[in-house]
Amino acid sequence: MTDIQSAYLPAIENELQRQISRLDIPHLHPFHDMLAYHMGWIGEGSGRSAQGKRIRPLLLLLSCAACGGDWNAALPAAASVELVHNFSLVHDDIQDNSATRRGRDTIWVKWGMPQGINAGDALFVISNLALLDLLSSFSAEQVITASIILHTSCLNLTEGQYLDLSYEKRSDLVLEEYWTMVTGKTAALISACCAIGSLLGGTDEITRDAYRNFGHYLGLAFQVQDDYLGIWGDSALTGKSTESDLVTGKISLPVLFGLNQKGAFAKRWLGGSISADEVLGLSNLLEAEGARLYSQNTADQMTDTALQFLRSADPPGDVGQELFDLANRLMGRRG
């Protein structure tokens, strides 16, 4: 962990706990504990690995500091975007019928579907309230602008989710539809993090646009990379092949590329669900049809575009370097 992360990450965790403590009232303790469990603070398997990487709040604070702002003052916004992300994970897990997240039982598995939906709703409400806490350091106008950016990205999130769920039933998807979906599902919130961070940093609109675009392309790159790893990543290929997106049936970029080739892969995919022992053969077939190279090239292209926008924003000093490093680390690149 870098020095900057060593300062930011505990502060993020602290602010998240402060926000969730709105529910830390005697008659609501079990409710509070559901959210604290999901956030990785309590219960079986709690700790760093259960908390996720907190990438979104890090991007927000780094963008703020790089634009000359006080990252401490921006902490409520950092907590807010992480809570939005986690609200969407909680509902996602119910929608996808996923029993585990980060190696632990999901919230609905432990407390049932109705409480799971409500816990997700609560995370979302608290994200709204957290953002309004900015008022202690920023003007009402700035808080409103941040709210518009965040809520607009949340609407995009539900649009992306609608598309993702509706794609499951379709076999005629074209690549353009993939980009519309992941722009909503992944890129919108990451873009909002960078936009809100630079807004709170106090920079001009042109620079904010550069940060917003940096976040947008970084989000797309991140999703493509995730899709790539869902088929050719270690855990997808070896040992636990049930984790492969080929088995779960997820419509990811490599799969969509393969479907558009209308070759042997497409034929097999449309033929019904795929078992774990077909994974190795089928991922090789997909690679032979060009999907692996295409996905790698696409991830590289999106990353390069993101870094171009970041260079144009020209974030100074250690914090600026940290932003470049974080983007590269996210994409599995060294420096």
Next chain:
Amino acid sequence: MTDIQSAYLPAIENELQRQISRLDIPHLHPFHDMLAYHMGWIGEGSGRSAQGKRIRPLLLLLSCAACGGDWNAALPAAASVELVHNFSLVHDDIQDNSATRRGRDTIWVKWGMPQGINAGDALFVISNLALLDLLSSFSAEQVITASIILHTSCLNLTEGQYLDLSYEKRSDLVLEEYWTMVTGKTAALISACCAIGSLLGGTDEITRDAYRNFGHYLGLAFQVQDDYLGIWGDSALTGKSTESDLVTGKISLPVLFGLNQKGAFAKRWLGGSISADEVLGLSNLLEAEGARLYSQNTADQMTDTALQFLRSADPPGDVGQELFDLANRLMGRRG
């Protein structure tokens, strides 16, 4: 319908449609239509009876006008509170496994549970965005204050929902726990409507407090009345007895009163689910144990307290009279 309602209701509907039209984009039309269907505008059985009574936005606009404000300028807030209410209904129906709402298939029955959760999320996000539209007529500070009131009531909503869901498994509930639950589930949002309306009307904090309290007790009265009708209302007793709360197993005020008597009713209730042909006998038993009179008295008491607060707020003219009339009509009273 009164003259005032004839002016307000179409304007509310128009603003709601304008807000939902954020999703009126070609590739999202089916998503937009899910929300338009739920709001009662399209599809089988659409029309006035499918739209609900729009009580919350009416209360908000009336409170605004009674405090000397321009109700037209407050329309985005009116749409916002109605969208919050509808988001909670959509998620409620999934959590309670309810197949019909206002005589029509619920959203999750028509489009599946995953899309249903997401449609509820979208209604909630649009409620947030709607509120920010107030900025065209009000100061950033006023919009922030309205946001804090609304989001706090939304947090109370999730708290009430948590309690409601957790009560299903308990047989040791006391009456105090009922009030905590319905304060969150019902009163908080209705109270927020009156508080936001009076805020946008431009009145002082003492008068706002009176409106807030009026809404709080009106909400409690409304819930107690709803609970009463759930057992002794026409549709609960005659013909479709499956609609009785005795059959659905809802922990309502009369049931809780009956349980606390630890008599014959409590014994039967704890003995397992109740069939439709037991409804008449069991509701008579509950009445004999005092639950009917207790519920009526409680509803009356809450209504009287609500009206006392409204009198102390002293809303002037036709709009003021309309507020009194609306409160009385809601409680089935004639003037």
